[in-house]
Amino acid sequence: MVTSSKDVALQVIQQAIAALAKWSGFTHPTLEKEYPEVTRAKEILGWKPDTNVGTLRLVFDSVDLPDEPKKEKIQQNYHPLKVIDNDHQEYPDIPYPLDSEPSSEQQKAFQLEINQALRNHLQDNWVNLSLLMLILEKFGSCLSFGQSDIALVDIARTTAAIATALLNNPAEEISLIAGDLSGIQKFIYTISSDGALKSLRARSFYLELVTEEVVQQLLSRLEIPRTNVIYAGGGNLYILASGTENTKKVVQKVREQFNTWLLDEFQGKVFLALDYLNFPVTEIASAEFANHWSNATKNLALHKSQKFADQINKFIAPEDSHEPCKVCHRDDVEPETLQPLNKHEPDSVLACEICCSMFDLGSNLFGVKAIVRSTSDNVDSQFFPLSFKLPAIDDFPGVNIYYYYFKNWKPIVPESDTVLLVNDWNLDHYQFKHFKNVSTLLLGNYGKENKTDENNQEEAQGFLRAEEMAAKAQGINRVGYLRMDVDRLGQIFAKGFGKNQTLPKLAGISREMSYFFKVYLNSLAEQRNVNIPQKITQLSDKNEKYNILFIYAGGDDLFISGAWNEVVDFAFDVYQCFRAYTGNNPDITLSGGISINDAKFPLYQSAESSGDAEKAAKNNGRDRLGLFGQVFKWDEWLGTAKVTNFDAVNKNYNNPETKKPSLLGILPFVQKLEQQNIGVNYARNFVRNLLITAQIQEQALKKFEEDNKSEEALSTRYYLHLPKIAYTLARLPKNVLDDNDFRTSLKSPYNAPYFRAIATWIELLNR
Amino acid sequence: MPEQIKPKQSYPPGNSRTSNPQTNTSTTQNIVEDIIKTINDLTDGLKTYPIRNLVKHAEEFGPYLKQQRLETNQVRKFLDAVNRLKADLAETGDFAKIETEVVLLKPKLAYAAARQRAAKPLGEVMSAAIDKVHSKEDFERLVQLIESIIAYHKAEGGK
Ligand SMILES: [Zn+2]
Numbered sequence: 001m002v003t004s005s006k007d008v009a010l011q012v013i014q015q016a017i018a019a020l021a022k023w024s025g026f027t028h029p030t031l032e033k034e035y036p037e038v039t040r041a042k043e044i045l046g047w048k049p050d051t052n053v054g055t056l057r058l059v060f061d062s063v064d065l066p067d068e069p070k071k072e073k074i075q076q077n078y079h080p081l082k083v084i085d086n087d088h089q090e091y092p093d094i095p096y097p098l099d100s101e102p103s104s105e106q107q108k109a110f111q112l113e114i115n116q117a118l119r120n121h122l123q124d125n126w127v128n129l130s131l132l133m134l135i136l137e138k139f140g141s142c143l144s145f146g147q148s149d150i151a152l153v154d155i156a157r158t159t160a161a162i163a164t165a166l167l168n169n170p171a172e173e174i175s176l177i178a179g180d181l182s183g184i185q186k187f188i189y190t191i192s193s194d195g196a197l198k199s200l201r202a203r204s205f206y207l208e209l210v211t212e213e214v215v216q217q218l219l220s221r222l223e224i225p226r227t228n229v230i231y232a233g234g235g236n237l238y239i240l241a242s243g244t245e246n247t248k249k250v251v252q253k254v255r256e257q258f259n260t261w262l263l264d265e266f267q268g269k270v271f272l273a274l275d276y277l278n279f280p281v282t283e284i285a286s287a288e289f290a291n292h293w294s295n296a297t298k299n300l301a302l303h304k305s306q307k308f309a310d311q312i313n314k315f316i317a318p319e320d321s322h323e324p325c326k327v328c329h330r331d332d333v334e335p336e337t338l339q340p341l342n343k344h345e346p347d348s349v350l351a352c353e354i355c356c357s358m359f360d361l362g363s364n365l366f367g368v369k370a371i372v373r374s375t376s377d378n379v380d381s382q383f384f385p386l387s388f389k390l391p392a393i394d395d396f397p398g399v400n401i402y403y404y405y406f407k408n409w410k411p412i413v414p415e416s417d418t419v420l421l422v423n424d425w426n427l428d429h430y431q432f433k434h435f436k437n438v439s440t441l442l443l444g445n446y447g448k449e450n451k452t453d454e455n456n457q458e459e460a461q462g463f464l465r466a467e468e469m470a471a472k473a474q475g476i477n478r479v480g481y482l483r484m485d486v487d488r489l490g491q492i493f494a495k496g497f498g499k500n501q502t503l504p505k506l507a508g509i510s511r512e513m514s515y516f517f518k519v520y521l522n523s524l525a526e527q528r529n530v531n532i533p534q535k536i537t538q539l540s541d542k543n544e545k546y547n548i549l550f551i552y553a554g555g556d557d558l559f560i561s562g563a564w565n566e567v568v569d570f571a572f573d574v575y576q577c578f579r580a581y582t583g584n585n586p587d588i589t590l591s592g593g594i595s596i597n598d599a600k601f602p603l604y605q606s607a608e609s610s611g612d613a614e615k616a617a618k619n620n621g622r623d624r625l626g627l628f629g630q631v632f633k634w635d636e637w638l639g640t641a642k643v644t645n646f647d648a649v650n651k652n653y654n655n656p657e658t659k660k661p662s663l664l665g666i667l668p669f670v671q672k673l674e675q676q677n678i679g680v681n682y683a684r685n686f687v688r689n690l691l692i693t694a695q696i697q698e699q700a701l702k703k704f705e706e707d708n709k710s711e712e713a714l715s716t717r718y719y720l721h722l723p724k725i726a727y728t729l730a731r732l733p734k735n736v737l738d739d740n741d742f743r744t745s746l747k748s749p750y751n752a753p754y755f756r757a758i759a760t761w762i763e764l765l766n767r
Numbered sequence: 768m769p770e771q772i773k774p775k776q777s778y779p780p781g782n783s784r785t786s787n788p789q790t791n792t793s794t795t796q797n798i799v800e801d802i803i804k805t806i807n808d809l810t811d812g813l814k815t816y817p818i819r820n821l822v823k824h825a826e827e828f829g830p831y832l833k834q835q836r837l838e839t840n841q842v843r844k845f846l847d848a849v850n851r852l853k854a855d856l857a858e859t860g861d862f863a864k865i866e867t868e869v870v871l872l873k874p875k876l877a878y879a880a881a882r883q884r885a886a887k888p889l890g891e892v893m894s895a896a897i898d899k900v901h902s903k904e905d906f907e908r909l910v911q912l913i914e915s916i917i918a919y920h921k922a923e924g925g926k
Contacts (some may be wrong), residue, residue: 723922
């Protein structure tokens with residue numbers, strides 16, 4: 001009998017389960033005789049017979065970007081021993097690292113928990129790859145195997161991937177397939193405002209499914225199991241395969257199929273770059289691997305620059321233009337196929353088929369639990385499926401794929417091919433009796449529901465609309481848009497681990513990132529109190545669900561809208577939680593931008609302005625937030641800065657300011673004034689004066705734009721307007737002035753750069 | 768409140784750049800002398816008065832004026848005149864057009880000081896400063912000095 005790659009992968013995963021069982025004192029089922037490919041893969045990755053499961057050190061601790069020497073030594077962190085679980089709630093709690101190794105009591109307790117789970121689930125599922133993988137992920141994400149910072153789940157998955165790639169591959173050449181769906185920005189952000197938020201969300205979800213389908217096509221054509229997927233999400237994918245002629249051909253054909261379809265469907269807005277890179281398998285566990293990874297990514301950029309090279313004739317062919325779709329503006333569809341966007345609204349605009357299905361999906365996306373992939377167009381589902389019609393290319397037959405979505409986890413679908421369970425960590429759901437082929441789909445999916453309108457029962461209960469967000473905001477009725485992403489992620493992946501930049505590490509770090517942006521962000525938005533770390537600067541201490549909507553969250557970035565003040569609060573939560581989650585490694589930071597707009601403001605413009613704010617934050621040196629048209633480091637906003645720009649200036653004076661003010665930064669003053677309840681008139685006057693002061697300051701600084709480090713420029717920035725501040729303060733009510741900290745701190749040159757931000761924030765909160 | 772009897776000071780009129788070291792002064796008046804000495808020592812116009820020092824001086828001088836019971840209406844004409852010149856300069860950008868008027872600020876202060884002793888310290892400081900104004904940049908610094916002093920004075924409760 002021919003060995004299949006699935007057999008090989010299953011064997012590796014079984015062995016990993018056996019290691020887990022051994023650690024927890026559970027008698028695992030007998031293992032088959034080892035395939036030679038498995039033996040070789042284990043040898044390459046250093047998996048020895050005596051390798052044992054142990055506690056796991058935080059993989060982020062090992063990240064060290066060489067360009068910036070560390071000022072302080074990073075404290076060593078450990079993963080808490082905590083199973084990833086829904087625990088009867090929608091999302092798992094965020095596991096924050098520990099500063100010391102879990103105690104032996106904690107280890108014993110965790111072993112007991114694993115023992116229990118294996119006892120309950122292993123019996124009928126020993127060959128159920130899906131379930132075994134989920135067990136490894138649930139329990140093996142916080143345990144090491146071999147190296148102390150490599151998780152069991154990652155070593156298992158990468159060993160399986162290599163073993164399958166070695167099958168019928170005597171040359172031991174391996175192929176790293178990399179893919180990138182570009183144009184996402186165009187597809188997502190250029191739509192007009194009719195039902196835009198909803199549609200936007202649906203569009204980003206749809207592109208997740210396109211990525212998923214590219215993966216599915218590659219896996220089935222290459223006949224490899226899902227364990228070979230190193231990373232997939234947010235339009236990016238990395239898959240390991242044999243470095244053979246067949247792989248080359250499959251990559252080419254799949255690329256052609258998708259681009260032909262994408263060109264047809266999206267008029268060239270979305271494009272799939274897909275390529276592979278071959279190298280000797282032994283380099284996968286060496287520093288060389290980082291170069292291959294980088295090169296694979298670079299090659300994609302090359303592909304992007306030659307967009308639609310295969311379809312060039314079709315791309316430039318003239319087409320009739322018609323009445324355009326009112327949402328995406330495409331003008332190539334027959335006018336009679338345009339339909340009313342919102343079927344429940346009499347005067348709804350006319351839109352193309354995709355836009356209509358995106359609008360519908362937007363209403364129904366909330367609470368989607370299962371997605372069934374099928375080649376049948378006739379599955380019994382309440383909701384209209386999303387379809388992909390891949391054309392035949394040469395000897396590759398065309399295929400129609402449908403994705404049906406369900407709001408319960410157990411849809412009855414006899415023709416199901418693959419089932420994706422959304423953010424579902426429940427082992428019961430992965431047992432054989434329910435599905436044959438199931439995997440977890442991580443999805444940044446949070447959205448606060450709106451109240452069902454009693455007069456409009458037809459419209460399904462959905463997310464908050466922009467108007468509702470604005471109405472829920474404190475102070476001014478505006479919508480906030482937040483964009484955020486990890487700084488220098490490319491560099492972290494290319495050289496963050498130095499000589500230890502191996503496949504298992506990269507798999508580990510991308511998995512941890514995905515968990516955060518796709519899963520734990522949901523947890524944070526849904527249940528704030530249990531999901532924030534202990535030492536956090538809180539903007540509000542309330543524990544209500546955030547009035548926000550995730551438009552996109554995944555990979556290493558997010559795009560979120562909501563009540564403006566809550567979007568601001570959430571941004572600070574995300575930053576602080578992410579830093580805590582990544583062990584406060586100074587090389588792993590986030591930058592973000594927030595724009596605050598009227599609910600009627602076109603969405604693509606809001607997306608653009610929050611994008612600009614984020615760009616400004618990055619250009620100013622990363623680890624920053626752009627908000628209210630200004631950019632500061634996060635710790636300056638939060639009032640937690642230990643070092644500020646003024647420190648260096650101060651040192652150069654003969655008589656330096658003797659000490660830092662007790663309140664330093666923006667938030668402390670905003671909070672103080674919010675607590676004081678100083679009355680509308682006082683607040684107005686104070687804000688007005690503060691703004692005038694900021695204006696004078698900015699005017700005075702204008703002439704230093706060329707040389708803003710000169711003595712004159714610095715003293716203008718930090719001192720010139722202090723008299724005005726003293727005067728402004730003197731006009732506040734007595735109880736505020738009695739607050740010595742407040743008074744003296746605001747008059748300190750340390751706080752001089754923050755006046756406009758403080759004033760604007762208070763102004764918007766009290767408008 | 769008893770006021771200090773100050774020694775008669777004589778500054779030469781016009782653009783003298785000679786410094787006048789002060790002697791025999793009381794401690795409460797040190798700030799006046801400090802400022803005047805600093806200004807007199809500036810060899811390249813008022814624009815070289817470091818902003819940080821300017822602000823630190825004003826921070827002490829404003830409350831001192833309040834303590835001397837200076838009310839801003841006592842120097843209203845002077846402040847109005849400064850504001851007019853500021854506006855004129857903003858409009859034309861040409862310092863030459865206001866140069867004479869700047870010098871004429873001094874008599875306005877002298878007049879106020881003659882009527883109210885409380886206006887005297889301000890008059891002395893301003894006189895010294897005006898003597899150092901020879902360019903647009905100098906005048907801008909003069910305005911910054913006046914505005915800083917008045918802001919700290921008002922912050923003390925001065926009207
Ligand atoms: Zn459309």
